[in-house]
Amino acid sequence: MTFDFSPVLTYLPTLIQGIGITLLIGVIVALFSVAGGLLVAVISIYTNKVISWPLRAFIWLFMTTPLLLQLYFLYFGLGELILIPAIVVGILGLGFHYMAYNADIFIATIRSVSDGQYEASRSLGFGHGATLFNIILPQALIRAVPQLGNNLILMVKDTSVLSAIGVAELVYASQYAISVSFRPFEFFIVIALIYYAINILMELGQAWLERQTAFRR
Template sequence: MSFDFSVVPSYSQILGTGLLWTVVITALAGTISILFGVGIAIISLYGSKIVSLPVRGVVFLFMGTPLLLQLYLLYYGLSQVGVMLPAFWTGVLGLGLHYAAYNADIFRTCLRGVDPGQTEAARSLGFGRGATLRHFIIPQALLTALPQVGNNSIILLKDTAVLSVLGITELVLNAQRAISETYRPFEFYFTAALLYYLVNLAMEGLLNVAARKAEAIR
């Protein structure tokens, strides 16, 4: 059987739309993963056991179960308790929470790694605990965590393909739509893989630039 990539340009618009939504989903879910990851790390380190232990339990749940299962639980489970979220936002939330669990471990390690002298110096200047965390500890921890969190964001980009099972428009689902019309799976899956690779290269380049700037600031 021969390959025929001449059919691909005719579907460039649908593939481009899928790629655009893949990038949008990555940005939204990545933001959620960072915000929740920082919050979970702070609660785990500085919160009371009554609060921190249940939070850690939820983190272990997200880290110890498959992403696809978590998406199914959110998509079908929330509707059973009266919470009706569109599939798109369910997918974004599911991806964000999944990677928030992994980012939380990174942030927790980086928070612990900040020189205790920074805290003592801030407190001696009259900053309270919250202000010390907000203005001194968290910014330094974020700079240290940037390379690892960036790597997680690249992995998150590739995991957006899982959202196709929920019918969410992204690159893999749109490639499948093109395949259903042309019966050319190799050509379109190969093109989708190439597009993922190019976006990965772009993200790695941006991450390297950001990491160098962060190192200069530190």
């Protein structure tokens, strides 16, 4: 068996477009899932059970069902009601999936901040909101950095699942090239190397961020 990487060069613009879409989805989902996860965690901890229990059910639902099933449910379920682009469904599906995991992380890190700091802040005249946003959440965010970084790395790899609903990310773009060139192994090798490079860069960024925040933990 011989390898011929010339088709990869031919369809390199298609792969680059797929990389761009993968990274775009990754950035949007990262912002959505981190901000949403923090919001869900705060509401879940600091509100009454009538509100917090449904949120905990949301976390449990997305953490205990497969991502692909969630995407199919959103894609075909929403498709019965409204016309919605596959990329929007993919962003929502990945966003809600990782929002649940991030919320679970934030719940743990918020609770890891000692109650004494909250009480000391209130005794100095800070209100609940000021204490939360100036004392509790900054520490919780810093403590969550390692786990959040790992989640975001996994999330970028999980963008490949979106090819199942027709999102033109990297894997979907390569499938088109493979169907024309009939050189699957060459494209799979290149795609694996691209994901490896992305993961290495993200791990380096995470390590740098952890070093910058280590003294504040």
